[in-house]
Each structure stands twice: as C-alpha cells, then as structure tokens.
Amino acid sequence: MKKAALIATSLIFIFSNGVSAQHVAGNYDNYSTTVIASGLNKAWAHDFLPNGDILVTERGGAIKVVRNGIILSADVRNVPDVYFAGQGGLLDIMLDADFAMNKTLYLSYAFGSSKGNATRLVSAKLNKSKDSYQLDDINIIFTASPLKQGPQHYSGRIAQMADGTLLLGIGDGFDFREQAQKLDSHLGKIIRINSDGSVPDDNPFVKSKGAKPEIWSYGHRNHQGLVIANGIVYQNEHGPKGGDEVNIIEPGINYGWPVITQGIDYNGAQVTPYKEYPGMQQPLVDWTPSIAPSSMAFHNSKLYVSALAEQSIRELSINGKQITDKGKVFSEIEGRIRDIATSPDGSLYVLTDGEQAQLIKITQTNILE
Amino acid sequence: MPKFMQNVGALIAAAFVTSILGSIFSTQSVIASLMSINVDISLATRLSMTVNDLYILTALVPVTAICFIIGFTVVGLGYRFVGGNRTVWYVIAGATALISTLLIIKAMLLITPIAGTRTPLGLLSFAFAGAVGGWVYAKITASKETEL
Numbered sequence: 001m002k003k004a005a006l007i008a009t010s011l012i013f014i015f016s017n018g019v020s021a022q023h024v025a026g027n028y029d030n031y032s033t034t035v036i037a038s039g040l041n042k043a044w045a046h047d048f049l050p051n052g053d054i055l056v057t058e059r060g061g062a063i064k065v066v067r068n069g070i071i072l073s074a075d076v077r078n079v080p081d082v083y084f085a086g087q088g089g090l091l092d093i094m095l096d097a098d099f100a101m102n103k104t105l106y107l108s109y110a111f112g113s114s115k116g117n118a119t120r121l122v123s124a125k126l127n128k129s130k131d132s133y134q135l136d137d138i139n140i141i142f143t144a145s146p147l148k149q150g151p152q153h154y155s156g157r158i159a160q161m162a163d164g165t166l167l168l169g170i171g172d173g174f175d176f177r178e179q180a181q182k183l184d185s186h187l188g189k190i191i192r193i194n195s196d197g198s199v200p201d202d203n204p205f206v207k208s209k210g211a212k213p214e215i216w217s218y219g220h221r222n223h224q225g226l227v228i229a230n231g232i233v234y235q236n237e238h239g240p241k242g243g244d245e246v247n248i249i250e251p252g253i254n255y256g257w258p259v260i261t262q263g264i265d266y267n268g269a270q271v272t273p274y275k276e277y278p279g280m281q282q283p284l285v286d287w288t289p290s291i292a293p294s295s296m297a298f299h300n301s302k303l304y305v306s307a308l309a310e311q312s313i314r315e316l317s318i319n320g321k322q323i324t325d326k327g328k329v330f331s332e333i334e335g336r337i338r339d340i341a342t343s344p345d346g347s348l349y350v351l352t353d354g355e356q357a358q359l360i361k362i363t364q365t366n367i368l369e
Numbered sequence: 370m371p372k373f374m375q376n377v378g379a380l381i382a383a384a385f386v387t388s389i390l391g392s393i394f395s396t397q398s399v400i401a402s403l404m405s406i407n408v409d410i411s412l413a414t415r416l417s418m419t420v421n422d423l424y425i426l427t428a429l430v431p432v433t434a435i436c437f438i439i440g441f442t443v444v445g446l447g448y449r450f451v452g453g454n455r456t457v458w459y460v461i462a463g464a465t466a467l468i469s470t471l472l473i474i475k476a477m478l479l480i481t482p483i484a485g486t487r488t489p490l491g492l493l494s495f496a497f498a499g500a501v502g503g504w505v506y507a508k509i510t511a512s513k514e515t516e517l
Contacts, residue, residue, distance in 0.1 A: 085479070086479045150479060150480065151479055152479060152480055174480050174481075175480070175481050175487050177484075178402050178403070178405065178406050181406040182406065258403070259403065259406070259408050265484055266482075267425045267428055267429075267482060267483060268422075268424045268425045268427070268428065269392070269395060269396065269399070269422045269424070269425045269483070269484065269485075270396075270399070270418050270421055270422055271399070271484070272399075272403060272408075273410065273414045273417065273418045274408075277408070
C-alpha cells in the first residue's frame with residue numbers, strides 16, 4: 001500500500017509542450033517539463049548516479065533515492081546527524097568526479113546545536129544495500145570555524161575543480177557579517193581543500209600569518225549557487241534586501257560584503273554607506289530588488305539560476321567575463337525553486353522548495369542556437 | 370483634553386523619542402562594526418548614514434508603541450498596587466519592554482531584527498532608548514497621575 005502510494009505520488013505528468021511567445025530563453029525553442037517525483041520534504045539538492053538513480057537531500061537529514069520516477073521507500077542509510085533548524089540541516093550533495101571508480105560522494109550540512117554550529121563537509125563511500133544505498137567510510141574533511149550561534153546563512157554549496165580539489169561556500173552566519181572580511185574566520189568565505197581535507201599548497205592565503213589556509217575567496221554573504229565550467233568558477237549569493245549577486249570567483253579576491261552592497265537591511269537601514277570600495281570586487285550581475293537566487297547550473301554554454309523569492313528560473317549569457325541576465329525562462333514551473341542542475345544526459349532538473357517539493361525534468365526538444 | 374487622549378499623545382511622543390534614539394544608536398553600532406574591520410568612514414558619511422537610517426522609524430515607531438502599551442499598562446497596575454517612584458517604574462518599563470520585544474522577535478525569526486543590537490553594547494543602548502521613552506511618558510502624564 002505504501003509502495004503504491006509512493007508510485008501514485010510519483011507519476012509522471014507532462015505539463016506542456018512548446019514555449020509561449022513571452023519566453024526570453026535563447027537556447028530553447030520547444031521543451032517539455034516533467035514531474036519526476038513529488039512529496040519531497042524540504043529538498044535542498046540533488047545529484048545523478050551513473051545508473052540513472054537520483055539522490056535528493058532533504059534538510060531534515062534524509063537522502064531520498066528517486067528511481068524511474070519512484071521515490072524508494074528506503075532512504076540512504078548512515079547519513080550523519082545534522083543540526084536541523086532555521087536554514088540549517090542537510091544541504092548539498094555532490095558525487096566525486098571519479099565516482100564511477102571510487103564511489104565517493106560529498107555532503108555538506110549544518111553541524112552542532114543552537115549554542116554552537118557550523119557548516120561541515122564530509123566524504124563517504126556510497127555502497128548498495130539490499131533495498132537502497134548506504135554510506136560507509138564517512139570522513140569529516142572540513143568544519144567551519146569559529147562555531148556560531150543562530151541557525152542561518154550556512155551556504156553549503158559544493159563544487160569540484162579540475163584538479164580534484166573541492167570548493168565549499170560558507171555563509172556569514174547572518175549576525176556575524178563582519179567576519180566575512182576577517183581572514184581568521186571561515187564565515188563568509190569560499191574555501192578550497194583537497195578531497196581528504198588537507199589544504200592545497202597553492203591556496204591564496206596559505207602563507208598569510210593568522211589567516212585560515214583553506215580560504216579561497218572572501219567577502220561573501222550567503223552563497224547559494226556554485227558551478228565550475230571551462231575552468232571558471234561561477235557563484236551567486238543572496239544579498240540582504242536587494243544586492244543579490246552573480247560573481248566569477250578568483251582566488252584571493254575580496255567580494256566586498258558587508259562593506260559594499262547594493263542592498264539594504266531588511267528593516268530599511270543601511271548595511272554600509274558604500275556601494276564600492278577600493279580593493280573590493282563588484283558583482284557581474286546585481287539583482288535589486290532581490291530574486292533570492294538558490295542555485296545555478298551551466299547548460300548549453302549558459303547559466304541558469306533558480307530563485308526562491310521570485311519563484312523563477314533565469315537564463316544568463318556568458319561572454320568571456322561578462323555575464324548578462326537574459327530574463328526569466330520556463331515559466332510553467334511555479335513556486336519557489338530550490339535547486340537546478342544539469343544531468344548527465346544534458347537535461348536540466350529543478351527541485352522546488354517546501355514540504356511538498358517536486359523534482360522536475362526540463363527536456364529540450366529543439367535547439368535554436 | 371480627555372485623559373485618554375493625553376495618554377495617547379504621551380505614548381506617541383515616547384515611542385518617537387525612543388525610536389529616534391534607537392535608530393541613531395543602531396547606526397553608530399553598525400558603523401563601529403564596519404570600522405572594526407578597517408573601513409574608513411568620515412564624519413560626513415556617518416551623519417549622512419545616520420539621517421538615512423531614520424527611515425526605519427516607519428517600522429520602529431509602531432512596534433515601539435505597541436510594546437510600550439503592554440509595558441506601561443503592566444507598570445501602571447504595578448504602581449497602583451505597589452507604589453514607589455512612578456518615574457522609575459516607567460523608566461524600567463520602557464527599557465524592559467523594548468529589550469523584551471527585540472528578544473522575542475529574535476526568538477521567533479531566528480535573526481536579530483536590528484543589526485545595531487547584535488552586540489551587548491548595542492542591546493544596552495536600546496535599553497537606554499526605551500528607558501528615555503519611559504521617562505518621557507512618565508513626565509508628560511505625571512501631573513495627571515494617570516497611566517495606561
């Protein structure tokens with residue numbers, strides 16, 4: 001009965017065929033959107049196994065397995081305990097680039113308690129179990145320092161560079177925004193480590209006295225999208241009220257938060273008197289008012305940004321180091337969008353937000369460009 | 370003027386004074402935090418930001434007024450039944466009501482609603498602003514010996 005219910009809630013529905021004239025999308029002429037799975041609870045991220053199964057993280061601490069449009073009744077076993085509160089919980093999941101050989105994946109999550117918590121990154125082996133999968137050889141490879149109070153702004157997005165090193169976004173913890181400018185703190189940074197947790201010798205601050213050697217870039221607020229394509233690291237992050245950004249991340253660069261921003265505090269007060277400041281990088285795209293970008297995918301030489309507040313997906317064109325927002329696409333997909341990723345077969349998949357989240361596949365049927 | 374209207378006028382005056390002080394204190398706290406990470410802020414920029422931040426009065430005055438209504442009502446009853454120095458009662462009520470409200474909002478939203486109150490000193494400055502509001506209310510209504 002339970003299985004039948006799962007099947008019923010996971011039935012595939014074809015929403016639409018074709019694109020209305022108001023679409024701004026440059027890449028897509030015709031496409032269809034297909035609900036692959038429904039009823040996911042506060043889903044945050046997903047990744048694709050070589051056998052076609054899709055792993056979906058839920059912030060409460062579960063990893064769901066979607067197989068042929070069905071959510072398996074058995075979750076992935078041995079998932080580490082997470083601190084599930086506010087924006088915290090189980091966050092990103094990413095297979096190692098060499099997963100087919102080493103069966104390794106990475107998880108980010110909020111670790112700790114209300115009195116002290118942090119963004120943590122672990123590696124684990126994914127092995128098949130009788131009816132699902134299980135994690136073995138779980139290694140904590142990074143925990144942000146210092147621990148903070150309050151369950152907000154963890155970031156947690158993971159990416160892997162061509163040399164196998166890992167990038168991890170760490171939010172500013174909301175109440176600790178000035179730490180984004182301090183090199184003795186991991187808050188408000190992107191860090192880079194080896195897959196075993198050690199620090200690469202060529203990190204920008206590895207020889208700076210007092211600096212955390214893992215820091216790759218700093219001056220960030222709450223990263224949500226982190227994707228690497230053609231050797232370039234693209235990132236987006238939430239501003240406060242306004243000031244959402246897209247950046248190209250380069251090592252050692254200061255991206256300005258909270259000294260520069262186009263946004264203001266939620267109550268209307270200024271975060272800072274400055275929109276620019278010497279030595280601080282301007283964003284390539286700014287969204288004021290905020291769209292609340294949640295994730296980002298590289299697809300057909302373009303970036304696709306999912307958004308929570310705007311409940312949209314935006315297409316961004318890339319021309320060298322110039323990025324241009326081309327506007328909203330795939331308007332059939334409604335609601336807050338939590339995650340977007342490109343599957344191995346070249347389709348875009350999106351996760352909606354909330355307690356009845358859906359995994360939706362966007363299938364391209366004709367390429368204009 | 371009816372006693373009720375006088376009390377309402379005193380309440381509005383107290384909420385305005387507290388909110389203006391709170392906004393000014395919050396801005397100075399935010400600027401101090403920026404300067405602690407070596408950001409240069411001139412006196413002119415400080416003054417400009419302080420004035421711009423008065424925009425938050427549109428939200429702060431109503432919230433302050435509501436928490437004062439609750440706090441001053443409780444204190445009015447306390448003063449009536451316990452006695453003592455009336456002004457001190459309202460000063461304590463103003464400080465307590467404002468801090469309690471900030472802490473309740475923080476507990477509900479899981480964020481600090483006003484950045485300037487993230488530090489103990491910033492929170493203390495809001496307690497002072499609330500206390501001044503309580504003093505204003507007590508003084509305006511003193512001759513009438515009334516309370517909400």
